[in-house]
Amino acid sequence: MSPCGLKIRARWPRIEPVAGAYKLSKLRQRLIKPAAAMPKLSRPPLRPHINRKIAGKRMIAILSDDEKQNIGRDLYECLVSRGQEAEYISTAGLDIKPCYSCGSCSTKSYLKCAVKDDMEPILRRMIHAETWILVSPLTWGSYSSSLKKVLDRTCILGDTHYYVKKGELVKSMRCNIRRLFAVGVKDLCSEDERNAFSSLHHENITIMNVQGKALVADMNSEAASIAEEILR
């Protein structure tokens, strides 16, 4: 008894229940409101936590430790000039506490971080983005501490469940993220460090179940070429 059905019955006087007439009224219903009158299939969506309203937007969030590099800022300006909807989040100068592994987010305050600092607005912005770009000075094949602290805390946007992919256990994300890019900024980066950075990023995208690429840039790198790599 959908409200829609009632409306239709009011408009079309009920015909005496003859065998053929009933079918006809059904047909009328379909003709008047083809999709809305039909009951929706209650099949659970694959990833119920995805916000479908804005999932279509290709939004980019740039998380950048810009204390020692300005590639992140250049990249943001470059992406915006190309008509991309991007957000720039600088981790420098923010009050971000490290994750204390209190376990509150998986028990007492499920999906909410118990630590109160500047992290909340960052999470509110990053949860919507389809593409995350992490820009940081390449610090021994990894991210700088101020970016790593933020990244550790974004675990709250992760799925607590486990999945199996290519025979191995993986996790997933409970936000719109589809692609994760890492840009390490360092002049004269050694081959070993480059390999360490790309294998760290490879592990990250595997465990987060997303796509993406790790890029190493130097201080004079063109933001446009990095943007091209990301938008490809």
Next chain:
Amino acid sequence: MSDILIINGSPRRAGTSAMFCRRCADALGGEVCNLYAEQDNVDWLLSKIEAAGTIILAGPCYIDSYPGQVVFLLEKIAEHPEICRGQKVYGIIDGGMPYVHTHVSGIRMLELFCRDSNMRYMGGFVLGMAPMLDGRPLEKHVNAKKAVPAFGAFIDHIRNGEASSDKLSYDAQYRMPPLLTRILAWMMCRNIDKKLKQHGFKYSQPSPYWEEK
């Protein structure tokens, strides 16, 4: 051997990293320090690092590497190059996934740090499926048969001051059959849902951060 400094890089004082620290201290002596003893300040550790001959850094694996606070400590050490006098550095990292390749990036970071600073990287030990221990001794690990002797060999390497290869961890890795992986994933998900239910939550409820503010 009293010049050993053992750093617990985990915010938890009674977790698996702390267990590793205790185990090292029992076998080798030396002092155990908690990296998170002071909030956002690691300067008190620098003098201890300068005085030490061997440093053992045990920490958890957060997103495939050491936590941000450990990187913070390494950055602080790099700012004071005078405290690096060729100390031997060993790393221990314990993570949730059963695979060594997931956690080994933390050890690589430590190696690259030592190469940049005047410290000697001597080796690392990686333990998977560490949360199941939750501070209990290594003997309770599902892979104890392999992990205990491998960690014993790692301790022997530290005692003798010799280099330890990653091979130790890879050999001790728990090889999970594909079917068991699927069963384990299903069981863990079920346990998570059950635990959430006890706290009055539903697994699929949306994150509060979706709302724009």
